[in-house]
Amino acid sequence: MADGVARSPAAALERLDEITRRLRRECPWDREQDERSIVPHTVEEAYELADAAASGDDEKLLDELGDVLFQVHFLSLLLEERGAGSLAAVADACREKLVRRHPHVFGDVEAETAGEVRRNWDEIKRTTEGRAGAGLFADVPDNLPSLLYARKVLRRAERVGRGADRAAALEHLEIDFDRLAEDGDRTREALDVTIGEMLLAVVELATAVGADPELALRAATKRRERRIGDDVAADE
Incomplete structure (x- = not known):
């Protein structure tokens, strides 16, 4: 030492x-x-x-x-x-879980791509770990941050063929942009629904193309922060 x-x-x-x-x-x-x-x-x-x-x-x-x-x-x-x-119990449980969920490393299951690993992982969670009788979204915590919650729901929906779809997400965004551009008064409730659907469509698009919406939004916000900071400094 x-x-x-x-x-x-x-x-x-x-x-x-x-x-x-x-x-x-x-x-x-x-x-x-x-x-x-x-x-x-x-x-x-x-x-x-x-x-x-x-x-x-x-x-x-x-x-x-x-x-x-x-x-x-x-x-x-x-x-x-x-x-x-x-x-010690925490560490042992973590080790056992990692071994169980990586049969392509510690067993005789084959997985050549990251996608295959994730599908195996989800299937093991659903069957081996006693979650087969639970609903599709039963173990998705309601208190997750909204972007992470949306992404997790979309990824879970892949199990039943209802996962993120790039074309559908783009179509939903176009429809919702048109709704926001319409003339006339809109109630707060209607605006909340439209904005919510747009945000969900963006998360769906990010998930479909393999981007992390949380990290992407954080990086974009940081860029905006720097630009505003630079502009303010230049005006002083």
Whole structure:
């Protein structure tokens, strides 16, 4: 070990676990937390991690990965305190799931393309993992961010041949643009429906062409932010 940095992943994780346990014992704020109060911080850290990954800043990515890792340790410790699990149980369950969902790596199933891997993955979730009797969208969380929720629903619909369709998405966008361009008063409810359908069509189009709508929108917003910032700076 040099400069306080553990050389092996196992040693580093053990040290982080020790710190997490000490904080839980000795820090008044950490002692008060439960999974309901800590998860908003988990979500915030996940978004900061996504931003770091999109920025291409490796130093920032390293830092944000650590914040998310601490969240995993802390939530696992809460499970351990009530005898419902542990960090080891979390890691073992994750390992078993990855092995089960990658039979083309750990078994004798063949999958030559990413699309085949995803179809196998979905089929394993539906059958092997006891979800066959549930509805098509039963395990799609309602509280996902809207873009991710729409994308997940569309991808799940692929199982029944109703997935994202590029031509249909473009047609829906054209129809909805025409509706917005029409003269006359429109109620707030009608506008909400039209805008919602347009947003869904954009997500469908992105999914159909293999783009991630969340990342695409974030990148476009960043470009707009920079342009406005540059214009404001130029006027000063």
